[in-house]
Amino acid sequence: MNEFDVFKMFFKTPKDYIEEHRKSRAERRKEKEDPEQYRVEEVKDEEVFDSDQVAKCDDIDSFICCICLLLTKKPYICYSKCSAIICKSCLDGYKDKRCPMCRSEEGFYFSDLHASVQDESISLKCRYKDCEEEIKMSDFTEHLKKCPNAPYRCSSFPACKAIIKRKEVHSHKNECEYMKVRCKYFHSHILLRKDLENHEENVCEFRTMMCIGCKDSFYKGTLPEHIKTCEEYPLECPNCKKKVKRSEFKDHPDTCQKAIIKCIAFEKCQHLSTRDKIEDHQRKCEHVYDYQLSLIHELQETINAKNMVIQELSDELKQKNDKGIFGFFG
Numbered sequence: 001m002n003e004f005d006v007f008k009m010f011f012k013t014p015k016d017y018i019e020e021h022r023k024s025r026a027e028r029r030k031e032k033e034d035p036e037q038y039r040v041e042e043v044k045d046e047e048v049f050d051s052d053q054v055a056k057c058d059d060i061d062s063f064i065c066c067i068c069l070l071l072t073k074k075p076y077i078c079y080s081k082c083s084a085i086i087c088k089s090c091l092d093g094y095k096d097k098r099c100p101m102c103r104s105e106e107g108f109y110f111s112d113l114h115a116s117v118q119d120e121s122i123s124l125k126c127r128y129k130d131c132e133e134e135i136k137m138s139d140f141t142e143h144l145k146k147c148p149n150a151p152y153r154c155s156s157f158p159a160c161k162a163i164i165k166r167k168e169v170h171s172h173k174n175e176c177e178y179m180k181v182r183c184k185y186f187h188s189h190i191l192l193r194k195d196l197e198n199h200e201e202n203v204c205e206f207r208t209m210m211c212i213g214c215k216d217s218f219y220k221g222t223l224p225e226h227i228k229t230c231e232e233y234p235l236e237c238p239n240c241k242k243k244v245k246r247s248e249f250k251d252h253p254d255t256c257q258k259a260i261i262k263c264i265a266f267e268k269c270q271h272l273s274t275r276d277k278i279e280d281h282q283r284k285c286e287h288v289y290d291y292q293l294s295l296i297h298e299l300q301e302t303i304n305a306k307n308m309v310i311q312e313l314s315d316e317l318k319q320k321n322d323k324g325i326f327g328f329f330g
């Protein structure tokens with residue numbers, strides 16, 4: 001035995017502490033997850049059964065108590081073998097010594113044989129909704145404890161008022177609105193399931209959102225900043241109300257059908273209209289003809305002026321040619 005062994009005799013080692021802690025945590029969790037605490041009704045050991053609880057029995061009358069007319073797990077039988085059966089509680093309350101059927105004074109005895117015969121002959125219906133099982137009297141209590149259709153409360157009771165079947169305890173957890181769940185963006189955010197959608201959609205500072213322009217994902221905090229500069233982000237044209245990419249927005253007024261533009265004869269007619277209507281106007285506008293005429297006139301004048309310049313230049317050239325090639329140097 002070394003020093004450490006002596007130490008261990010009197011003190012707990014760190015390993016012991018860890019072991020203990022682990023155990024108690026597992027126990028605590030087990031306690032928390034034990035669904036039995038959420039059972040709606042306590043299961044009591046039943047001694048007697050009403051005849052309409054019977055699923056199958058060929059000869060029910062020979063098994064029921066001659067006083068209360070109930071079936072009993074512990075049948076007492078008349079000693080004189082008159083085949084009268086009496087249940088324990090009726091027997092306890094029965095003051096007359098004589099058998100109520102045959103009036104024999106010998107009394108009653110508990111019959112194991114009879115108990116096993118009736119257990120084989122009788123099957124009972126489970127009392128829980130949707131349970132189709134047929135159960136022996138001796139197994140009845142056990143069945144109620146384990147019946148998959150027994151009613152349970154949700155472990156989030158009283159917040160969750162749902163009454164569920166034993167077999168649904170786990171599946172209900174996956175849909176219960178009052179279960180605690182974790183935010184998908186940040187696992188330390190723990191919320192009730194009913195609040196999760198709103199949290200993830202609108203609240204969580206770690207949620208990602210998609211830019212509707214470039215379709216990239218951004219954290220909530222950075223998206224507004226991105227939107228200000230995203231080239232693909234759609235901006236609404238105030239005139240035609242169409243969405244136009246930011247990169248095309250600047251040039252859009254040059255083609256926008258609802259942009260306000262002037263009639264080509266604006267100086268005279270002062271008419272403004274949207275681009276899609278301007279042609280219509282110009283076709284009918286009385287000033288457009290004058291305007292076009294003045295345009296032609298202006299053009300004609302320019303042409304005339306140019307022609308004159310050409311004429312002068314060609315005259316000059318001709319003069320110089322007539323003087324001969326040496327004329328250039330003379």
Ligand SMILES: [Zn+2]
Pocket residue numbers: 065066067068069070086087088089090091
């Ligand atoms: Zn009875």
Ligand SMILES: [Zn+2]
Pocket residue numbers: 078079080081082083084099100101102103104
């Ligand atoms: Zn009797």
Ligand SMILES: [Zn+2]
Pocket residue numbers: 126127128131132133143144147148149150
């Ligand atoms: Zn059942």
Ligand SMILES: [Zn+2]
Pocket residue numbers: 154155156160161162172176177178179
């Ligand atoms: Zn629930």
Ligand SMILES: [Zn+2]
Pocket residue numbers: 183184185186189199200204205206207
């Ligand atoms: Zn979150």
Ligand SMILES: [Zn+2]
Pocket residue numbers: 211212213214215216226227230231232233
């Ligand atoms: Zn973008």
Ligand SMILES: [Zn+2]
Pocket residue numbers: 237238239240241242252256257258259
């Ligand atoms: Zn537009």
Ligand SMILES: [Zn+2]
Pocket residue numbers: 263264265266269270271281282285286287288
């Ligand atoms: Zn006009």
